[in-house]
Amino acid sequence: MGEYLFETVKDKEVPLAEQVAEQIRQLIIDRQLTHGEKLPNEFELAQQLNVGRGTVREAVKLLVARNVLEIRRGRGTFVARHTGVVNDPLGFAYMPDQLRLAHELLDIRLIMEPWVASLAAQHATEEDVAELRALCREIEDLIHAGENHLLRDEALHVRIAGCTQNRVVPKLLPVIAYSVQLFGSLNDQRIYQETIDTHRQIVDAIAAHDPETAREAMYRHLAGNLAAITEQDQLHAQEEASPSGPI
Known part of the structure; x- marks a missing residue:
């Protein structure tokens, strides 16, 4: 210099x-x-x-x-990576009732991320697709090994956002990143196979440059997450309503 x-x-x-x-x-x-x-x-x-x-x-x-x-x-x-985007810039970690927050974040992601996946399918390069497939494999290997896969799961969603070639989309990543980590911390293994399957469907659609299929696959992925969170919410409400309190 x-x-x-x-x-x-x-x-x-x-x-x-x-x-x-x-x-x-x-x-x-x-x-x-x-x-x-x-x-x-x-x-x-x-x-x-x-x-x-x-x-x-x-x-x-x-x-x-x-x-x-x-x-x-x-x-x-x-x-730095994600230059200028600080950890938890929206203060999600300080919001009470993290289960409710997980539900609300997924409400937002259901609107936003299917469009992101659709845009990624239009602009992804061969190099992008190779990285997405590698991340899918890493996530699957970690799940099958019983290890924490959430950082790689977050990385997959971040990489999909990067495929859009839209400079504004990465600025939305705090919503995605915090949601992935929060959802994973609240959920159990019942949804893991669905995670593997829908990740593959999303990446296959992006690789095929099929925006509508990518949009639908991302929606299914997030809808499954939302259903799991809703079930957790209902169980929590039942426990609170029980005369003996939480089981």
């Missing part, structure tokens, strides 16, 4: 660390840097911005907190 990538920071009304953070953020935009690309080291950034290394360090901390950058110990500072 060249010596004059950044403007000298001068605005005395804005904290210096914030100015440096903004310059780094602008660099990422201007250079179209993506996940995993490395930034200059702390010393180089301090020289180019004409500020102290402590200020650079503070600016980097701000950007790490905002999920713009990530620090890999011993390797340097890199552009």
